[in-house]
Amino acid sequence: MAEGLLRDHFENAGLDIEVDSAGTSNYHIGETPDPRAIENMKQNGHDISNLRGRQFKVEDFDRFDRIYAMDRSNYHNILRLARDGNDENKVELFLNLSAPNSNSEVPDPYYGGDGGFQHVYELLEAATNSLVDEFRS
Numbered sequence: 001m002a003e004g005l006l007r008d009h010f011e012n013a014g015l016d017i018e019v020d021s022a023g024t025s026n027y028h029i030g031e032t033p034d035p036r037a038i039e040n041m042k043q044n045g046h047d048i049s050n051l052r053g054r055q056f057k058v059e060d061f062d063r064f065d066r067i068y069a070m071d072r073s074n075y076h077n078i079l080r081l082a083r084d085g086n087d088e089n090k091v092e093l094f095l096n097l098s099a100p101n102s103n104s105e106v107p108d109p110y111y112g113g114d115g116g117f118q119h120v121y122e123l124l125e126a127a128t129n130s131l132v133d134e135f136r137s
Helices: 001-011 035-043 072-081 084-090 115-137
Strands: 067-069 091-093
Touching: 001 115, 035 072, 035 115, 067 072, 072 091
Parallel strands: 067 091
Antiparallel strands: none
16 A cells, blocks of 8 residues: 555656565565455555565665665564665654654554555555655755
8 A cells, every 4th residue: 555655646746766565474475455455545546456565675675765664573574684784774664754753553454444444544645745745855
């Protein structure tokens, strides 16, 4: 969901910024997002049906200037792959963008029904807007 929001918002803002998402486990490699996430995003004006899961790899530290984790578990999994302080400094919790230093996690909407996906959408939207504003200024 975050990748879809970031891609759309950056494009709408005229910002040429590469966005990609990855999990830290190998459970969903090659799979589409959860159908409920696809539907929620569609209802909110975004199409993520073409996205596919991939696993985070060490080379991502070279490819990206910033790496955002959705929760503490993934944050720590990413840091375990860091080769040095430069890699570590690229990693941050995504919701810190809209609530600085809160270290809040994006809740897993899997068991929260349709309302859970909308709540996650709203959290991600706020963080995405903060990042777009940062790049615009």
